[in-house]
Amino acid sequence: NAGVTQTPKFQVLKTGQSMTLQCAQDMNHNSMYWYRQDPGMGLRLIYYSASEGTTDKGEVPNGYNVSRLNKREFSLRLESAAPSQTSVYFCASRGPEIVFSSEQYFGPGTRLTVT
Amino acid sequence: QKEVEQNSGPLSVPEGAIASLNCTYSDRGSQSFFWYRQYSGKSPELIMFIYSNGDKEDGRFTAQLNKASQYVSLLIRDSQPSDSATYLCAVPDYGGATNKLIFGTGTLLAVQP
Numbered sequence: 001n002a003g004v005t006q007t008p009k010f011q012v013l014k015t016g017q018s019m020t021l022q023c024a025q026d027m028n029h030n031s032m033y034w035y036r037q038d039p040g041m042g043l044r045l046i047y048y049s050a051s052e053g054t055t056d057k058g059e060v061p062n063g064y065n066v067s068r069l070n071k072r073e074f075s076l077r078l079e080s081a082a083p084s085q086t087s088v089y090f091c092a093s094r095g096p097e098i099v100f101s102s103e104q105y106f107g108p109g110t111r112l113t114v115t
Numbered sequence: 116q117k118e119v120e121q122n123s124g125p126l127s128v129p130e131g132a133i134a135s136l137n138c139t140y141s142d143r144g145s146q147s148f149f150w151y152r153q154y155s156g157k158s159p160e161l162i163m164f165i166y167s168n169g170d171k172e173d174g175r176f177t178a179q180l181n182k183a184s185q186y187v188s189l190l191i192r193d194s195q196p197s198d199s200a201t202y203l204c205a206v207p208d209y210g211g212a213t214n215k216l217i218f219g220t221g222t223l224l225a226v227q228p
Contacts (some may be wrong), residue, residue, distance in 0.1 A: 042218045
């Protein structure tokens, strides 16, 4: 049981390049999330998915697209990377739909630098 | 938009002391709260969930919720250098297709040996 996995762990892009961050979970969770974490800004939600085939914008969606390929996988795409997208990106999934108490489980993160 | 506020710190305490971390929230209707710990360079991990008013204890950790004053605290007794990390407070947002978490910016705790 690997939990939430993310690839790659590190990436350096040039401005204007594109890339896809991959995320997968093996806990049979319905909900999945993409966050970015910047110094002094905390974790900010980019996009989330309540179930396979559905996605919704979070707090900071501009410049990103997502795909919920199946129940296990949720990818984040940067079509034209900008230096402002330099950040640490975390994928998370959430446990059963129990009111109030379902925690989110986080992947190890992807450290992205855009030059 | 719900807001969660934390003092960024660093909060420095000597080994063996009690560390007190605080979090305030804007939505009076919030009913549950999560505390995550994040070591440098690692991902957040859940250490405490609290729902009702009062205290919840788990080992050396105690979460305290005061809904009237809209704050939640995390106490760490007998602090150890291994407790040095950033502690994130989070509040659920139930709007939309699924529950989301609104995170504070975190408090950096440094336990001095």
